[in-house]
Amino acid sequence: MITVRAPATSANLGSGFDVFGVAFDRPADIIRVERAERTTIDITGVGSQYIPTDPEKNTVGAVVEALDAPAHIEIDKGVRPASGLGSSAASAAGAAVALNELYDRGLSRAELVPIAAEGEAVVSGTAHADNVAPSILGGFTIATADGVESVSTDISLVACLPEIAVSTRDARRVVPETAQMSEVVETVGNAATLTVGMCRGDPDLVGRGMDDPLVTPARAELITGYDTVREAAIDAGATGVTVSGAGPSVLAVCHEGDRRAVGGAMLTAFDDHEVDARVYQTQVSDGATIL
């Protein structure tokens, strides 16, 4: 039996839609795999009642197919589904790392990224790799059609997860199909600024580079209280705030000493809108670990 811990992630970071991602230190999914004649899936943990055990419908099933690695798979969910924290991706990433080891396939971590991304196609309709890349490789990742880059960096994060469900499939339907050239120019500038900030470990630059006029405004409308939560986080010291993945989580970047105040302010702001929420104070962290 092989056991892997695969962390939650936050994708997009505003200006890097479908490209940027970061790994958290927690929460995480635990994936256990054992060789079997045919694939079966057991799921426990947070939100497990909403996740299909049919391999055709679960993200890990696509990974089994791609690696030709039938197994009995136990998924202990630490990452709530429909959270914007890469829940479906954490399972796919963990399964890819675990099955590669179990069947001795010899693939590198970077080679496992497109395989795990096949799992995302099962749930959202698109094999976007921006969650599975950081969950597998760790750090800040840039996933494109040509491959994946990962940078380890020391950036503090606060993710606030409200008791609202937003499915990635639905949130992809509100993404505009066209953009003004001025918006594209602004987004490219911000994405470049954010990348330099990650490489330098500079939360001010990262925060400045998170703004995005293209995708985030439409997604923010799906999150009750988003504008108030964003403002409260900035007032408490966040250097940048955006929708985490497809939402409903809201991601803030800040200096390490401000995490507590930022998290508290976000919770209070959601509470003002009568939305229960929880907060993860975290930092950019390592990817999947074989236990």
Ligand SMILES: Nc1ncnc2c1ncn2[C@@H]1O[C@H](COP(=O)(O)OP(=O)(O)O)[C@@H](O)[C@H]1O
């Ligand atoms: N192993 C899995 N873990 C979590 N969700 C899964 C898994 N397999 C399939 N799903 C489905 O994927 C959807 C959640 O994924 P998604 O909408 O992308 O949310 P998240 O942002 O949390 O990843 C739910 O409909 C859930 O039933």
Ligand SMILES: N[C@@H](CCOP(=O)(O)O)C(=O)O
């Ligand atoms: N780039 C994707 C990321 C979805 O992340 P998730 O954590 O909400 O699954 C998108 O924005 O659709």
